Amino acid sequence: MTRVIHTGDTHIGYSQYQSPVRRQDFLDAFEAVVDDAVDEGVDAVVHAGDLFHDRRPDLRDLMGTISVLRRLDDAGIPFLAVVGNHESTRDGQWLDLFERLGLATRLGDEPVVAGDTAFYGLDHVPVSRRDDLDYAFADHGARHAALVAHGLFEPFGYADWDTETVLAESDVDFDAMLLGDNHTPDTATVADTWVTYPGSTERASASERDGRGYNVVVFDADAAGGDDRVEIRRRALNTRPFVFVSVELREGEGESRVRERVREYDLADAVVHVEVTGEGEPVTPAAVEEFATDEGALIARVADRREVEADGEVDVSFADPEDAVRDRLDEMSLSTATRDVERAVRSEAIPDTNVRETVKRRVEERLDEDEDLGAFDPVSPDAADEAVDDGDAGNDLDGDAGNDLDGDAGNDLDGGEVDGGDESGGEEVNADDGEVDSGGEDAEESPAEEAADAGSASTDGQVSMEDYL
Ligand SMILES: [Mn+2]
Numbered sequence: 001m002t003r004v005i006h007t008g009d010t011h012i013g014y015s016q017y018q019s020p021v022r023r024q025d026f027l028d029a030f031e032a033v034v035d036d037a038v039d040e041g042v043d044a045v046v047h048a049g050d051l052f053h054d055r056r057p058d059l060r061d062l063m064g065t066i067s068v069l070r071r072l073d074d075a076g077i078p079f080l081a082v083v084g085n086h087e088s089t090r091d092g093q094w095l096d097l098f099e100r101l102g103l104a105t106r107l108g109d110e111p112v113v114a115g116d117t118a119f120y121g122l123d124h125v126p127v128s129r130r131d132d133l134d135y136a137f138a139d140h141g142a143r144h145a146a147l148v149a150h151g152l153f154e155p156f157g158y159a160d161w162d163t164e165t166v167l168a169e170s171d172v173d174f175d176a177m178l179l180g181d182n183h184t185p186d187t188a189t190v191a192d193t194w195v196t197y198p199g200s201t202e203r204a205s206a207s208e209r210d211g212r213g214y215n216v217v218v219f220d221a222d223a224a225g226g227d228d229r230v231e232i233r234r235r236a237l238n239t240r241p242f243v244f245v246s247v248e249l250r251e252g253e254g255e256s257r258v259r260e261r262v263r264e265y266d267l268a269d270a271v272v273h274v275e276v277t278g279e280g281e282p283v284t285p286a287a288v289e290e291f292a293t294d295e296g297a298l299i300a301r302v303a304d305r306r307e308v309e310a311d312g313e314v315d316v317s318f319a320d321p322e323d324a325v326r327d328r329l330d331e332m333s334l335s336t337a338t339r340d341v342e343r344a345v346r347s348e349a350i351p352d353t354n355v356r357e358t359v360k361r362r363v364e365e366r367l368d369e370d371e372d373l374g375a376f377d378p379v380s381p382d383a384a385d386e387a388v389d390d391g392d393a394g395n396d397l398d399g400d401a402g403n404d405l406d407g408d409a410g411n412d413l414d415g416g417e418v419d420g421g422d423e424s425g426g427e428e429v430n431a432d433d434g435e436v437d438s439g440g441e442d443a444e445e446s447p448a449e450e451a452a453d454a455g456s457a458s459t460d461g462q463v464s465m466e467d468y469l
Pocket of ligand 1: 050084
């Protein structure tokens with residue numbers, strides 16, 4: 001019998017909403033999982049990738065992570081893990097460092113036995129490189145076997161990885177696939193093999209409305225009455241409260257009605273998302289956000305979904321703001337890749353709900369497929385600019401931009417995150433996590449939304465940056 005905790009998509013280091021409190025939350029969630037593992041003396045903690053939110057976690061997060069892993073190690077519990085798309089680096093993985101420190105085991109083609117179960121690993125692999133995979137795993141002599149993998153697998157939302165193919169081509173007969181990447185917890189069977197996602201351990205996006213948790217997985221010949229060799233149970237984590245307030249304003253109603261609705265909720269230390277729909281008076285988001293934080297919320301975000309009466313007759317004849325923006329961008333010596341991102345964010349042709357995925361895809365394509373790293377070099381009109389910009393441009397893409405794109409940009413730009421309302425899970429898949437990793441590994445949107453987006457993508461007559469660049 002083997003009993004493990006299966007977790008993943010921890011996203012340590014994610015300063016969601018640029019909040020240091022949120023940043024700590026992600027590490028705390030990891031610690032909570034490890035606390036439970038130590039309390040219960042499980043045979044292993046299996047981590048299915050995206051321990052870190054980005055490929056360059058800072059020192060605080062690394063030290064915090066090492067402390068948590070050390071507690072696990074002190075308790076004699078192995079930490080078995082694979083590399084997710086968010087944290088993957090070209091020249092070695094953080095997980096290898098932890099392994100070198102004796103705090104983790106990186107799973108791969110060779111079995112790692114805990115209890116009487118052999119664990120194997122499959123790191124995240126971009127769609128473009130999956131044809132090269134042979135799913136060749138070494139033999140094992142254990143009673144059970146499990147494959148730990150990071151990616152969007154069938155039969156769950158946004159899947160782009162065919163689970164039946166993986167199982168059919170694998171040399172090992174797996175009892176279970178313990179997965180990460182899709183932030184929506186779910187369990188199913190494919191070809192008599194259990195496939196399960198534990199979901200993220202903190203909400204990495206406001207679309208992740210359901211409670212967070214992890215899996216307790218038992219491999220036992222007698223599990224579930226003897227018919228089944230695997231038992232998967234979900235356990236809840238106590239995470240940062242998120243409050244979702246939906247206000248449909250009627251004619252004549254305005255900000256005071258919004259406040260009234262917001263006040264109906266327990267806002268203490270919560271992340272509060274307010275969505276305004278319907279008719280009524282204009283509402284100033286910042287004023288409502290301030291009201292919510294005054295009432296105790298940690299963070300508040302207001303999205304006004306009402307149709308804004310766009311007056312197409314208005315012709316901006318003074319210095320066009322688009323011109324000013326373009327001039328300023330020219331001065332900034334941004335890299336080609338940064339320009340890609342900037343265009344995606346500002347383009348009217350890309351609906352807000354698609355921005356996150358579009359940006360993710362463009363950056364991923366350059367990183368993973370074309371290996372077009374030159375695109376991350378600053379492009380400057382003159383050498384002086386280049387000298388100045390060199391470091392920053394690189395840093396922004398790798399570090400901060402990464403954070404922004406992954407998390408906050410998603411949340412802030414979001415249209416889709418709050419309103420999707422599709423708890424079907426589509427949204428939870430991180431676009432950003434690779435969740436929308438190229439090829440939709442992290443697809444944020446439900447097919448329905450995408451369809452809607454496609455419709456709204458038609459131009460509304462406004463001139464976008466695309467027209468200038
Ligand atoms: Mn993730």
